[in-house]
Amino acid sequence: MIPVVRSSQPAVLRKNSAKWLTKLREAQTQYQVLNSAPDAKIAQVKEAKRRVDNAQNKYRHSAVKDALDNMFHGKCAYCESKITIVTYGAIEHFFPKSVHIELTFEWRNLLFSCDLCNDVNHKGTNFPLDGNGNPLLIDPTDGITDPRTHLEFVWDGIAGVASIFGRDQRGRAVETIFDLNGINRRKELVNHRSRYIKRLFALLRLAQQGDNEAIALLREACDPSAEYSAFALACIRPYLS
């Protein structure tokens, strides 16, 4: 994870978010009334639910997706993998929309994430809070929190493994929920990231011998648009002049 500067709100949200929220609340009220009415027909309840889903899904506007894609350089807010090479990615609600309906169309609550980080096995509606009710997970766009103060990026050159460990409770929540070290199901994430970081260290050896192309490639790897740039900044940047 790296800090990301939030861009300005897309016009479609500025124009419509209040209206969309009103319609979503109305649709939800109608659904709740029908769902608890003993004489309601199943078809009526299903139709009411469909209206809720339609009202909720307005946030999936292409202009919103494009703005998030640009803001995050096509990378996942949480695992920093490049998303848009192989999939369209997901619009992720930092505060879950199932709990915070009022934030469904709020620009400041929207992030860009890969399908796996967004999956129910990882973030889904998992949103742990500390003892004061504050989120343990990290919003990289909040302008206050640098995720890298909570996470440690460790390269094991002998095992050839690039690991990300939480430095504190918040970092450990990120590490665990997104399975950043492949303890559960995301072994391919760790394998892919480790192979990539291994190549960077091979380039570093060339760079230290004065290879200008290697130096240029490593500088690119430290750019915020590069995959796993947090790792490159922590482990490679200190060795570049």
Ligand SMILES: [Zn+2]
């Ligand atoms: Zn991800």
